[in-house]
Amino acid sequence: MASAGRASIKGFVSVAEIDVQASAGPGTIHDGLEEAKGTWLFPDPVIRHEFRTMPENLRIITVDGDSMEPLLSTGDRFLIDTSQRVSVPPGIFVIWDGMGVVAKRVEHVHYSDPPTVVIKSVNPEYQTYERDADDVHIIGRVIWAAKRL
Numbered sequence: 001m002a003s004a005g006r007a008s009i010k011g012f013v014s015v016a017e018i019d020v021q022a023s024a025g026p027g028t029i030h031d032g033l034e035e036a037k038g039t040w041l042f043p044d045p046v047i048r049h050e051f052r053t054m055p056e057n058l059r060i061i062t063v064d065g066d067s068m069e070p071l072l073s074t075g076d077r078f079l080i081d082t083s084q085r086v087s088v089p090p091g092i093f094v095i096w097d098g099m100g101v102v103a104k105r106v107e108h109v110h111y112s113d114p115p116t117v118v119i120k121s122v123n124p125e126y127q128t129y130e131r132d133a134d135d136v137h138i139i140g141r142v143i144w145a146a147k148r149l
Helices: 044-050
Strands: 012-023 036-043 058-064 077-081 091-096 101-109 116-120 129-132 137-146
Parallel strands (some): 012 058
């Protein structure tokens, strides 16, 4: 299997799909964040110019749950940029929120003391909650998604 970031076909780079499902729900615990189960090929210019990152910063994971519907649904794959670990500007991130690995919209609360983040679902059936920024580990920003139709 090609390693993440190494060209497998001229002009393309591989990105590891890791064996993790980010809960888009209340959160679940997952071990082995770096266990690769496959690779995806992306054109090098897309990585560097569209996504504006380096291939070694990217991982693909799967959504499990409905809290981010209709934006992200169970079985969707999404690309996270692990170099983007600050929630400014706000966006969709994969985080460890103290209860599990989840995909949520994360916003920094300006001028909060202690520093606080707001964690939101797209699905209105799920409640918004806050955590101290120090208690949330941002794994990476979601920058691209693949959906089944």
